[in-house]
Amino acid sequence: MAKTKIDDINRNIYDFKNKDDYDYKIKKGLTREIIEEISKQKNDPDWMREFRLKALEVYNKLEMPTWGPDLSELNMDEIATYVRPKGKMASNWEDVPDEIKNTFDKLGIPDAEKTSLAGVGAQYDSEVVYHSMKDDLIKQGVIYTDMETAVREYPDLVKEHFMKCVPVYDHKFVALHGAVWSGGSFVYVPKGVKLDFPLQSYFRLNSPESGQFEHTLIIVEEGASLHFIEGCSAPKYNKVNLHAGCVELYVKDNAYLRYSTIENWSKNMLNLNTKKALIGKNAQVDWVSGSFGSKISMLYPMSVLNGEGAKTEYTGISFAGAGQNLDTGFKVVHNAPNTSSVVNSKSISKNGGKCTYRSLVRIMENAKNSKSSVSCESLMLDDFSISDTIPTNDIRTDDVEFSHEAKIGKISDKTIFYLMSRGLSEEDAKAMIVRGFAYPISKELPVEYAVEMNNLINLELEGSIG
Amino acid sequence: MELNSTPVRTCKNYNINDIEFSEKIPNKFKKFENLKIFKDTEKDEVITDFKFKDFDIKYGTGLIDQIKNSSNQNIRVNVNSKTNKDIKLEFDFDEKNLELVENIEINIEPETTSNIYIIYRQRTSGKAFHNGLIRVLSKSNSKSIITIVNLMNPESSNVLSIDGKLEDGSKLKYNIVDFGGKTSITNLYTNLLGKESQNLINSIYLGSNDEKIDINYIAECFGEKTKIDIDVQGALKDNAKKSFKGTIDFKKGCKKAYGNEAENCMLLSDKAKSIALPMLLCSEEDVEGNHSSSSGKANDKELFYIMTRGFDRKSAEKLLVRAKFNNILEGITNKEVKGEILYEMDQKLD
Numbered sequence: 001m002a003k004t005k006i007d008d009i010n011r012n013i014y015d016f017k018n019k020d021d022y023d024y025k026i027k028k029g030l031t032r033e034i035i036e037e038i039s040k041q042k043n044d045p046d047w048m049r050e051f052r053l054k055a056l057e058v059y060n061k062l063e064m065p066t067w068g069p070d071l072s073e074l075n076m077d078e079i080a081t082y083v084r085p086k087g088k089m090a091s092n093w094e095d096v097p098d099e100i101k102n103t104f105d106k107l108g109i110p111d112a113e114k115t116s117l118a119g120v121g122a123q124y125d126s127e128v129v130y131h132s133m134k135d136d137l138i139k140q141g142v143i144y145t146d147m148e149t150a151v152r153e154y155p156d157l158v159k160e161h162f163m164k165c166v167p168v169y170d171h172k173f174v175a176l177h178g179a180v181w182s183g184g185s186f187v188y189v190p191k192g193v194k195l196d197f198p199l200q201s202y203f204r205l206n207s208p209e210s211g212q213f214e215h216t217l218i219i220v221e222e223g224a225s226l227h228f229i230e231g232c233s234a235p236k237y238n239k240v241n242l243h244a245g246c247v248e249l250y251v252k253d254n255a256y257l258r259y260s261t262i263e264n265w266s267k268n269m270l271n272l273n274t275k276k277a278l279i280g281k282n283a284q285v286d287w288v289s290g291s292f293g294s295k296i297s298m299l300y301p302m303s304v305l306n307g308e309g310a311k312t313e314y315t316g317i318s319f320a321g322a323g324q325n326l327d328t329g330f331k332v333v334h335n336a337p338n339t340s341s342v343v344n345s346k347s348i349s350k351n352g353g354k355c356t357y358r359s360l361v362r363i364m365e366n367a368k369n370s371k372s373s374v375s376c377e378s379l380m381l382d383d384f385s386i387s388d389t390i391p392t393n394d395i396r397t398d399d400v401e402f403s404h405e406a407k408i409g410k411i412s413d414k415t416i417f418y419l420m421s422r423g424l425s426e427e428d429a430k431a432m433i434v435r436g437f438a439y440p441i442s443k444e445l446p447v448e449y450a451v452e453m454n455n456l457i458n459l460e461l462e463g464s465i466g
Numbered sequence: 467m468e469l470n471s472t473p474v475r476t477c478k479n480y481n482i483n484d485i486e487f488s489e490k491i492p493n494k495f496k497k498f499e500n501l502k503i504f505k506d507t508e509k510d511e512v513i514t515d516f517k518f519k520d521f522d523i524k525y526g527t528g529l530i531d532q533i534k535n536s537s538n539q540n541i542r543v544n545v546n547s548k549t550n551k552d553i554k555l556e557f558d559f560d561e562k563n564l565e566l567v568e569n570i571e572i573n574i575e576p577e578t579t580s581n582i583y584i585i586y587r588q589r590t591s592g593k594a595f596h597n598g599l600i601r602v603l604s605k606s607n608s609k610s611i612i613t614i615v616n617l618m619n620p621e622s623s624n625v626l627s628i629d630g631k632l633e634d635g636s637k638l639k640y641n642i643v644d645f646g647g648k649t650s651i652t653n654l655y656t657n658l659l660g661k662e663s664q665n666l667i668n669s670i671y672l673g674s675n676d677e678k679i680d681i682n683y684i685a686e687c688f689g690e691k692t693k694i695d696i697d698v699q700g701a702l703k704d705n706a707k708k709s710f711k712g713t714i715d716f717k718k719g720c721k722k723a724y725g726n727e728a729e730n731c732m733l734l735s736d737k738a739k740s741i742a743l744p745m746l747l748c749s750e751e752d753v754e755g756n757h758s759s760s761s762g763k764a765n766d767k768e769l770f771y772i773m774t775r776g777f778d779r780k781s782a783e784k785l786l787v788r789a790k791f792n793n794i795l796e797g798i799t800n801k802e803v804k805g806e807i808l809y810e811m812d813q814k815l816d
Contacts, residue, residue: 067475067483360480365736383718383751391759392480394741398733398763408716408748408755 026082055168055178062172069325081180083125083207118197126182143188150186165248173244173272184214189224198227205234211242220255227258236266249277258286265293281307288444289316302331305339317441320353329359334367345376349385362394374404469528485680495538500558506551511544526627527653539568550579559588576605585615594622602630604638618646634660644671651680658692668794669698673706682711687720696727702738715747727757
């Protein structure tokens with residue numbers, strides 16, 4: 001019987017490297033002096049400098065995770081936490097240094113901006129190099145800028161929200177982020193404003209043995225609506241790079257936010273990102289997440305349903321190939337009556353890759369008449385890959401409807417047989433099954449990413465299962 | 467002290483990896499006298515005061531050393547009969563027998579069939595402590611049902627480890643009834659080593675007042691075409707809390723293995739808490755694994771239907787719980803044991 005072969009992601013478009021040419025690179029390590037130097041380089045206001053130093057103290061007190069992938073190869077003494085690229089932030093691509101502009105050209109960002117986006121932010125190493133948004137949105141009061149500008153120009157708004165949703169003591173890598181954060185996007189959508197086109201921020205880490213710690217802070221006011229897309233990639237180096245970003249989403253009553261992420265880090269990257277949304281009355285946050293890159297990922301976006309009638313949906317796919325350990329999933333806390341959550345997760349592991357779905361559904365005592373439905377499916381494409389499902393379901397009241405189901409296995413021989421009996425060739429049948437497996441996720445992705453994902457499910461027949 | 471640890475850890479903040487056991491653990495025990503043994507055939511053997519060789523088990527609750535060093539009952543059961551006869555071990559706690567630390571070895575010979583009951587019963591008041599270990603070797607092509615019933619009183623602590631190994635073609639079914647104890651901790655490990663071996667674990671629990679129930683079932687499939695099916699049904703009232711940890715681990719080489727895990731908790735109070743961690747671990751491609759978990763209150767439509775037939779709400783809830791438990795109850799063929807379980811269930815749900 002023929003065997004299905006699914007290609008690895010074609011990384012040629014991500015793996016090109018530029019020369020490690022920067023304006024400033026902090027020395028490796030993590031000390032009080034280094035944090036003070038980062039703060040000085042970034043011209044932080046006093047409160048931010050104090051915040052960073054406090055976060056460093058918390059980092060030094062917290063222990064490494066006692067669960068999940070082995071992070072022993074991470075040595076902060078070998079990581080430069082701040083790399084300032086050449087050039088100043090521009091609002092016109094022509095003003096971005098050529099080498100950096102070429103990078104984003106290859107990634108297709110300026111083209112996407114012209115055709116389908118309302119605004120774009122582009123970060124290269126530790127700083128945002130480009131930020132722009134359509135004029136009509138500026139007139140409506142929408143703010144879309146880099147975090148440093150927001151700290152300077154909207155200090156009250158930032159102070160009120162910065163690391164309040166994700167406090168620095170949540171876990172060790174959030175504390176690290178609080179100490180060394182740089183770059184990222186700030187979005188403010190005023191009451192009732194609905195954006196027809198998405199905003200997209202793209203994060204590119206070029207410098208070897210460094211880290212990227214961008215901070216994304218989004219506030220969607222009452223009745224407003226936004227689709228935000230986040231993309232990330234890096235070229236591959238021999239030594240470990242670190243990504244410990246933080247995303248904080250405040251979605252007020254009756255508002256809507258769709259947060260799409262395509263993560264395509266290189267296979268030397270430790271991706272230890274933290275994302276969390278606080279969701280108000282009758283508001284909704286939908287997460288769409290594709291995890292394809294990185295050596296190790298620990299990524300569990302979280303929705304806290306604080307307002308009555310709040311909703312959230314998570315749709316995610318992970319694809320782990322050789323040498324990858326992708327530990328991903330979703331967390332939701334129902335903290336008000338009549339809230340609902342829907343989780344739909346898929347994973348594909350091949351060539352010795354490991355996918356783990358790890359999740360939490362917590363329905364609190366006050367969340368009467370809440371509903372939660374979780375479904376996760378894992379597909380293994382060979383017998384030396386690993387796929388684990390580790391969901392925690394914590395139900396603290398009786399007036400709920402909660403269900404969880406998971407499946408694990410290979411492509412079903414019966415399904416192949418059925419499709420072949422309808423006239424499909426075996427390879428077409430298998431291609432159809434794998435595409436069908438991924439379809440509920442790919443249909444939720446922005447179109448250019450969906451095309452990319454479908455391309456990677458490039459099936460051919462080879463060898464035999466036996 | 468932390469007991470009943472999961473084989474794979476998850477985030478510490480989820481509070482499910484272990485249970486914190488704060489009860490004082492006694493360390494010296496006099497002989498536990500109230501053991502009754504019944505068996506229907508001379509072919510099967512039950513040996514008491516059995517001298518055990520040292521042994522290791524892979525998991526367990528965390529209190530195994532106490533059993534090795536201080537057990538006050540050591541029993542070996544040899545199953546030799548092929549006629550599916552009953553063997554029954556009854557441990558009755560009373561004022562003079564409040565501490566039981568026992569070590570039971572069940573050796574099921576090839577091609578045999580058996581029906582084994584182990585009952586922990588406490589009809590008197592008084593805080594008792596039970597720490598037990600049941601080790602099962604299910605040899606090739608044997609068929610056995612082992613029913614374990616915990617009916618200790620609501621003041622007591624129940625800690626039980628079960629460790630089983632299944633050889634080629636053996637079929638082993640556990641019926642586990644967990645109704646007793648202020649704290650009840652069960653760890654069950656099953657090693658499906660033999661080709662085409664099958665293990666069915668049917669379990670029911672009932673919690674009331676401030677009781678804590680901590681269940682940790684771990685099944686490892688090594689053999690080809692092995693089958694593991696875990697079905698856990700429970701109900702919680704008052705402030706009771708249950709943690710269910712279930713792991714099906716498909717090891718490399720267990721081709722065509724099948725695993726299914728279903729856990730359902732009926733919440734009969736808005737203060738009751740149910741937490742579950744149903745894990746599937748997979749290192750083999752050619753397997754099929756499923757799990758499902760659900761929690762919620764009694765179905766309103768079903769309750770309404772029963773109440774239109776003249777039942778009050780409490781009776782209607784009892785009927786629904788009974789219906790959920792029926793699968794396991796039907797599998798208990800000994801009428802006395804079944805009657806006792808039904809009586810305790812009725813009492814507990816009142």
